[in-house]
Each structure stands twice: as structure tokens, then as C-alpha cells.
Amino acid sequence: MSEKNYLTTDFTLRSWFLTTDHKRIAILYFASLIFFFFVGGAAATAIRIELATPQADLVSSDVYNRLFTMHGIIMVWFFLIPSIPNTLGNFIVPLMIGARDLAFPRLNLMSWYVFMLGGCVTLFAILAGGIDTGWTFYTPFSTLYSNSYVIVAAAGVFIAGFSSILTGLNFIVTIHRLRAPGLTWYRLPLFLWSLYATSVILVLATPVLAITLLLMATERFFGVGIFDPRIGGDPLLFQHLFWFYSHPAVYIMILPGMGVINELVSCFSRKEVFGYKFVAWCSLAIAAVGFLVWGHHMFVSGQSLVASLVFSFMSFIVAVPSAIKVFNWTATLHKGSIHFDAPMLYALAFIGLFTIGGLTGLFLACLAYDVHATDTYFVVAHFHYIMVGGMVTAYFGGLHYWWPKITGRLYSEYWARTAAVLIFFGFNLTFFPQIILGAEGMPRRYHVYPPEFQVWNVLSSGGAAILAVAYLMPLFYLGYSAFFGKRAPANPWDAPGLEWQTSSPPPEFNFETQPVVTREPYQYNERFEAEPQNA
Amino acid sequence: MTEWRPPIALVGAWLALLALLALTVALAYLPLGAGNGVVALTIGTIKAGLVAAIFMELRHRGGLTLIFAGAGLFWLGILLWLGSMDFLTRT
Numbered sequence: 001m002s003e004k005n006y007l008t009t010d011f012t013l014r015s016w017f018l019t020t021d022h023k024r025i026a027i028l029y030f031a032s033l034i035f036f037f038f039v040g041g042a043a044a045t046a047i048r049i050e051l052a053t054p055q056a057d058l059v060s061s062d063v064y065n066r067l068f069t070m071h072g073i074i075m076v077w078f079f080l081i082p083s084i085p086n087t088l089g090n091f092i093v094p095l096m097i098g099a100r101d102l103a104f105p106r107l108n109l110m111s112w113y114v115f116m117l118g119g120c121v122t123l124f125a126i127l128a129g130g131i132d133t134g135w136t137f138y139t140p141f142s143t144l145y146s147n148s149y150v151i152v153a154a155a156g157v158f159i160a161g162f163s164s165i166l167t168g169l170n171f172i173v174t175i176h177r178l179r180a181p182g183l184t185w186y187r188l189p190l191f192l193w194s195l196y197a198t199s200v201i202l203v204l205a206t207p208v209l210a211i212t213l214l215l216m217a218t219e220r221f222f223g224v225g226i227f228d229p230r231i232g233g234d235p236l237l238f239q240h241l242f243w244f245y246s247h248p249a250v251y252i253m254i255l256p257g258m259g260v261i262n263e264l265v266s267c268f269s270r271k272e273v274f275g276y277k278f279v280a281w282c283s284l285a286i287a288a289v290g291f292l293v294w295g296h297h298m299f300v301s302g303q304s305l306v307a308s309l310v311f312s313f314m315s316f317i318v319a320v321p322s323a324i325k326v327f328n329w330t331a332t333l334h335k336g337s338i339h340f341d342a343p344m345l346y347a348l349a350f351i352g353l354f355t356i357g358g359l360t361g362l363f364l365a366c367l368a369y370d371v372h373a374t375d376t377y378f379v380v381a382h383f384h385y386i387m388v389g390g391m392v393t394a395y396f397g398g399l400h401y402w403w404p405k406i407t408g409r410l411y412s413e414y415w416a417r418t419a420a421v422l423i424f425f426g427f428n429l430t431f432f433p434q435i436i437l438g439a440e441g442m443p444r445r446y447h448v449y450p451p452e453f454q455v456w457n458v459l460s461s462g463g464a465a466i467l468a469v470a471y472l473m474p475l476f477y478l479g480y481s482a483f484f485g486k487r488a489p490a491n492p493w494d495a496p497g498l499e500w501q502t503s504s505p506p507p508e509f510n511f512e513t514q515p516v517v518t519r520e521p522y523q524y525n526e527r528f529e530a531e532p533q534n535a
Numbered sequence: 536m537t538e539w540r541p542p543i544a545l546v547g548a549w550l551a552l553l554a555l556l557a558l559t560v561a562l563a564y565l566p567l568g569a570g571n572g573v574v575a576l577t578i579g580t581i582k583a584g585l586v587a588a589i590f591m592e593l594r595h596r597g598g599l600t601l602i603f604a605g606a607g608l609f610w611l612g613i614l615l616w617l618g619s620m621d622f623l624t625r626t
Contacts, residue, residue, distance in 0.1 A: 172603075176599065200606075203603075204606060204607060204610045205610075208614065234622070236621065237618075240614075240618045240621065241614075241618075244614050244618070291610060291613055292613065292617065294617075295617065295621065298621075302625075303621045303625075304620070304621050304622075304623075304624040304625040304626065305624075305626075306620065306621075306624040307617070307620045307621035307624060310617070310620065311617075
């Protein structure tokens with residue numbers, strides 16, 4: 001470990017809470033997200049315990065409503081959306097492009113404070129009594145009937161949205177303006193292409209969420225007719241506005257994960273990514289077409305048949321660039337020198353789980369099947385395969401991959417592989433039964449169910465227990481390694497990216513001298529011009 | 536770095552926005568039928584243009600910044616286009 005790195009420049013609390021160093025801000029986000037992940041996870045645990053038996057044992061229906069709402073709101077806005085961009089992205093983007101920091105370091109710090117303010121407001125809503133609308137805040141329930149803390153929770157999400165916008169803005173400007181000499185667009189690591197596409201969505205979609213929540217609060221608070229048809233509103237307008245943001249938000253959540261997988265598959269196959277340009281442009285295609293499909297959440301809402309047909313068609317179209325990525329990762333593996341290190345286990349798990357999530361999504365894009373599956377566990381399983389099986393798995397993969405760079409320490413490969421296998425096993429045991437439950441017609445958002453569904457629910461709850469243990473494991477072995485792990489060399493994976501050409505952990509301003517890029521990315525078959533610094 | 540703008544442009548734009556707001560409110564009381572919506576939207580578009588040109592300083596920007604500003608408008612168009620498709624084709 002070099003004498004002075006970003007962790008050892010200053011040890012005071014002030015130096016952490018007023019830092020403008022992107023690496024330290026990434027750590028602030030990382031610690032915050034761990035907290036929110038376990039808050040959301042606690043709600044999920046309570047849900048799965050309740051659903052182990054057909055009758056209500058643990059909570060009443062009202063408390064159950066608040067539990068799944070809390071789970072959804074926390075996990076979507078306070079874990080999944082910021083997870084990879086604000087932790088791994090914040091840390092890695094400037095290192096990957098050979099810059100000293102993000103374009104707007106103070107804005108970056110501000111985004112964390114805004115995020116924490118939003119998080120605290122939302123936590124207050126939960127602690128004060130909770131919200132029972134579901135994470136979607138659907139009207140007219142949210143505006144007319146709910147007696148829970150709807151406006152406070154919406155305010156928390158509203159505030160957190162500004163944090164997203166600030167991060168997106170920062171990444172866009174950074175990637176445009178601060179690339180090292182020689183780092184052309186087609187030499188950018190694909191992680192940056194995916195973060196760029198994510199940032200575009202963040203900047204363009206998040207304001208619509210803010211507007212939607214503001215309109216909802218206006219109707220609830222002042223009784224202005226916006227969504228209530230009795231006073232001149234349109235009840236479907238809320239869903240149009242909400243999903244105009246929230247479907248692209250699915251891509252905010254999954255695109256960074258896809259970006260991480262490019263890095264992992266390439267590194268642990270020792271090959272360049274197959275079809276680089278296709279994968280790069282597919283990120284932007286997903287970002288663009290992802291804005292044209294929101295109506296597939298509204299097939300049974302009373303939306304017109306013409307609109308449903310168009311949204312169904314577009315939903316099939318958006319699957320194409322995602323499928324291209326899956327095929328390209330598989331082609332990258334072909335004839336590669338595959339190493340089954342822990343990050344690669346997560347990457348392989350991602351490819352399989354994301355594929356199942358994507359294919360079940362195509363079921364739901366079919367109008368006829370969606371009528372059968374709407375609001376069943378089929379939908380729950382589908383989006384968990386994407387969000388948890390996909391995004392969370394990619395997050396863990398990326399975290400393990402860049403952990404030596406972030407902390408300057410190596411973790412226990414044995415425990416990391418064990419956790420990766422357990423997560424894969426636990427995840428499938430949790431959510432595959434839910435696909436079957438949904439296909440058999442079990443509705444979501446009920447705390448009781450007919451006894452014939454119990455076998456699958458017990459399996460699912462058992463899987464959730466394994467998953468919970470597996471998710472806790474990295475907390476211990478990564479936490480241990482951060483303090484007592486073996487010192488990491490600058491480039492433990494022998495990878496060609498710029499982030500591996502500086503010491504581990506990096507110095508405060510990332511590089512001792514300005515790096516210059518002279519070759520394409522992912523050149524694993526070439527010797528590096530600059531020898532890795534085994535600091 | 537852009538050259539410094541005299542505040543008169545900002546003050547002028549602000550006054551124009553207030554005047555247009557007053558005009559919107561006043562015209563809302565005239566019985567124009569479907570024309571009320573058209574008038575309100577036209578004034579709204581002018582106000583948005585003033586904000587973009589003066590406050591966002593887009594009149595002095597070029598290239599990439601205009602593309603991103605245009606993207607915002609284009610995406611709003613998508614929201615209105617696909618959103619109205621439902622409203623206009625309901626049976």
C-alpha cells in the first residue's frame with residue numbers, strides 16, 4: 001500500500017463528511033446503501049416469514065401492506081437505483097477515464113447529502129406509521145383513501161430524485177469532458193457506455209417522477225382535480241406519468257449491472273468483449289427504447305386497446321438489445337480462458353438469472369398472458385429475477401472485482417465463492433417457486449392465501465433464509481478483509497483498464513502522472529506497456 | 536466561460552414571464568371554448584422558450600448543450616405522444 005492514498009490522507013470525520021474526493025463519496029454512499037439494503041431486507045424477511053403459512057400469523061393485513069410498501073420504496077429508490085452508479089460508478093468512473101475526479105466534485109458531495117435527506121424523510125414516514133399504497137403510490141388510493149404517511153414518503157422519494165439527477169449530470173459531463181488523451185469513445189470500457197446511458201435516463205426521466213409525485217401530493221393535500229374523475233381528473237394519467245419514469249427506472253437499475261458484467265466476463269475469460277460496438281450502442285438503444293414501453297404496466301388498467309398493442313410491440317423491441325448483450329457475453333466466453341474467481345461466479349449467475357428475468361418479461365409483454373398474470377407472483381418473480389438476480393448479483397460481482405482497488409486489500413476467495421454459490425442457490429429457491437405460484441394464479445400483496453399454495457411458499461421462504469445468510473456473508477469477510485486482508489497489488493486481476501494502472505488504493509488524485517491511452521479496451525492478449533505497480 | 540450578462544436581460548425576462556402569467560389568468564376568463572386551451576398552451580410555450588433562452592442561457596450555447604436541451608423537449612414529446620394515444624383511442 002502506498003504511503004499516502006485517499007484513505008490515509010486524513011482521518012478526521014470532517015475530512016469524510018466534507019470531502020469532494022469521488023472515492024470517499026463512493027464510500028459514503030456504500031455505507032449508506034448497506035444500511036438501506038438491510039432495512040429493505042428486514043421488511044422482505046418479515047414478508048417471507050408471514051407467507052410461510054397460509055393464514056395470518058405474524059402481521060395483520062394493514063401491517064403487511066406497510067411492509068411490502070416499505071420494502072419496495074427502500075429497495076428501489078434507496079438501494080437499487082443508486083447502487084452501482086453511486087458506489088462503484090462514483091469510485092471507478094474517474095479512474096477508468098484517467099481523470100483526477102468527476103467534473104463537479106462539490107455537486108457529487110451535494111448529491112450524497114440530498115440522498116441522505118431523502119432517505120431520512122422516508123425513514124421518518126416509515127417510523128411514524130408507514131405507507132400502505134405500495135411503492136407505486138397508485139391513485140385514487142394514495143390521494144383519497146390512504147390514511148398513511150403518503151405525502152411524507154413521496155417527499156422523501158422526490159428529494160432523493162434530485163440526487164439521481166445530480167449524479168447523472170455529473171457522469172454525462174465527466175465522460176464527455178474529462179477523458180484521458182487517446183481515450184476515444186470506442187476505447188471506453190463498456191461499463192462507462194452503460195453508465196452514460198443510465199445517466200441520460202436519470203436526467204430525462206427523474207423530473208417526470210418529481211412532477212408526478214408533486215401532482216399526487218397536490219391532489220391529496222389541496223383536492224385539486226388531477227387524477228380524480230369526480231373533480232375533472234383522469235385516473236390513468238397518474239399511471240402514465242408514473243410509469244413514464246418507473247419503466248425507464250428499470251433500465252436505470254439494470255444497465256449499470258450489464259456494464260459491470262462486461263468488465264467481469266472479459267477479465268475472467270481473458271478476452272475482449274465480443275462485438276464491442278454492438279454492446280456499446282445497445283446500452284443507448286435500451287435507454288432510448290426503454291422510454292417507449294411504459295404502457296405494458298397498464299394492460300388491464302382500462303388503457304385503450306390500440307395503446308396496449310403499441311406498448312406490447314415496443315416491449316418486444318426493447319428485448320432485442322438486451323438479448324444482443326446476452327449473446328455477446330456468451331460469445332465472449334466462447335474459447336476464452338475462463339477463471340472461476342468469485343466475480344466471475346457472480347457474472348455467470350447474472351447471465352442466467354437475467355435471461356430468465358428477461359424471458360418472463362416477454363411473457364408479460366404478451367397482452368393475453370399479461371391479463372392472466374397481472375398482479376400475480378409471476379410478476380413478482382419476473383422483476384426480482386431482473387432486479388435482484390440481475391442487478392444485485394452484478395453489484396456484488398463488481399464489488400468483489402474492484403474491492404482490492406477500493407480497499408487495497410484482498411478478500412478470502414473461498415468465502416467469496418461460497419457466498420456467490422449460496423446467493424445463486426438461495427435466489428433460485430426463493431423466486432422460482434414464485435413463477436409457479438404466479439402461473440397458478442396466486443395474487444401478490446396478500447398476507448393470506450389458499451392452503452394449496454403453501455408448498456411453494458415454504459420453499460420460497462426457505463430460499464429466502466438461505467439468501468439472507470448469503471447476503472450477510474460478504475459483510476463479514478469483506479469487512480474483515482478491509483482491515484486484516486492481505487495487501488492487494490495495483491493490478492490483482494492482470495487487467496488492462498486504466499483503473500488498474502494506479503496503486504491500490506489509489507492516491508488522492510488518482511494518478512501520479514496523466515495516463516495516455518494508446519490501444520483499444522480489453523486487450524487481454526497483449527503485454528501491458530506499463531508494468532503494474534505492485535505497490 | 537461565458538461573458539457576463541447584464542442583469543437587465545434577466546429582469547426583463549422575469550417581467551415578461553409575470554406579464555404572460557397575468558395574460559394567461561385573464562384570458563382564462565374569456566369564453567373562448569376550445570380556444571382557451573390553445574391560448575394557454577401557446578402562452579406556456581412562449582414562457583418555456585423565454586426560460587430556455589434567457590435563464591438557461593441556451594441562446595449563447597451550441598452543439599452538445601443544445602442537443603441535450605433538445606433531448607428534453609423530444610422526450611416530453613414522447614410522453615405527450617404515447618400518453619395521448621391512450622386518451623384519444625379509448626372506446
